[in-house]
Amino acid sequence: MNKILYIEDNPDNTTLVRRALEARGYTLIHAANGLNGVSAAEAEDVSLILLDINLPDIDGYEVARRIRASHKIQLKSVPIIAVTANALKGDAQRALEAGCDVYMSKPINIRELWARVEAFVPAG
């Protein structure tokens, strides 16, 4: 299984990441806000979650916390890569404390994204 959930409200980033990951054989599921992202994580069997921190409803930290606290047992260990545009003070630390495994700042370098994703989920 190489299904990845991308929680991101920016359509440009979504297009870029979709193209990059699908080129490597991954299947991308997209949620455009935090609440939909949590629902998608619970409804689908995903191998990895890419999580934008700046979302229009609940922020990425809260999304990560809810995913980790989910009744769905697999979500306690699914890898979460946090991504943020601002890299504001403490963002990385907060993301890791909220349950994310890796932190990346935008702009997302595609080669790095591939490497980070493939570290958890082999390319399809």
Add this chain to the structure above:
Amino acid sequence: MPHSHLSHLKCSGCDRRYSVQEVHTFCPDCQSPLLASYDLKQVKARVDRDEISRRRKGMWRWHELLPIQNPDNIVFLGEGDTPLLRVPNLGKELGLSNLYVKDESANPTGSFKARGLAAAVSRARELGIEKVIIPTAGNAGGAMAAYAARANIRATIYMPKDTPRANVEESRMAGAQVILIDGLISDAAGMAGEKARAEGWFDLSTFKEPYRAEGKKVMGYELAEAFDWTLPDVIVYPTGGGTGLVGMWKAFAELEELGWLEDTKRPRMVAVQAAGCAPVIKAFHEGAAFCDFWLNAHTLASGLRVPKSFADALILENLRESQGTAVAVRDEDILEAQSQLGRREGIFAAPEGAATLAALRILIENKWIASNERVVLFNTGSGLKYLA
């Protein structure tokens, strides 16, 4: 004859080519830094190294290999041709017979940042850009402000609030709008990027435009010329964003392709960072292709407080290709080295520059350097700018 033989921009990640007649930032496809390419065959046919050596001193005597196509767009404040100082007192103490300091504090605005910003602002003017923005841990802000003032370009600068006062004052003196923020340079970068996107400012962040590295690469040309068209054995370089390291490695490749080197043996490059912010050192020794974002970055060397460079992959590639290494140094050792540079050689180095001497001590202890090798330490700026 063209003033510059700039031919195209090339993505360092995916090799895609871009025109030099348009404004570019980084590769929109893979979001890696763009690097400038030149028609080196044309350069070789039209100029030789001796002619360049005879020209008036300064960075722009290498203009065929720099990106400005119309010389009227060059913004010159005297950058380049900084002294390469032999440091025999230190050398004797450390048991090295060929130790040098490339003293970049002699640049306008007192640091090596002048080179990169001279190139970037000149190119911005050439491309019709009217307002530029930069996040900085210090010296880049002052340099950008100075060159932008001379180019009649508006400047905005985001700086951490603990940036040395000299950097704040020199930026304001040059008419830039300075915004002090509670955070690190990565925070400043986020805010500057947001303002750039919202209001159309051109972002001169490290490697988010292609031309700062071009100014910095001239440090590599100058070293080759100073060593009679050979290269030193080891270059010890303080690495924040890594523009100079990547730029010099590019310069050496260009010189080799031009056939201007008497001996093409490249230096081993050493990246130096502070122990409190050492993402390149960690990634290098772990064999990683990219750096992890460094948490809780802290060091007195503000220029080294870069939790993750946008060009981390390039830095790591260049270090490995050079068979170099990466060394972290403690702040107390930086201070001791700063004092030693002053006492032994009369150089009041920036902490980032002093960090190279602290790293050199570690390299000697580890027997990584032979006593007769030609070793160049980079002092990237003046210690005067760090006085409270």
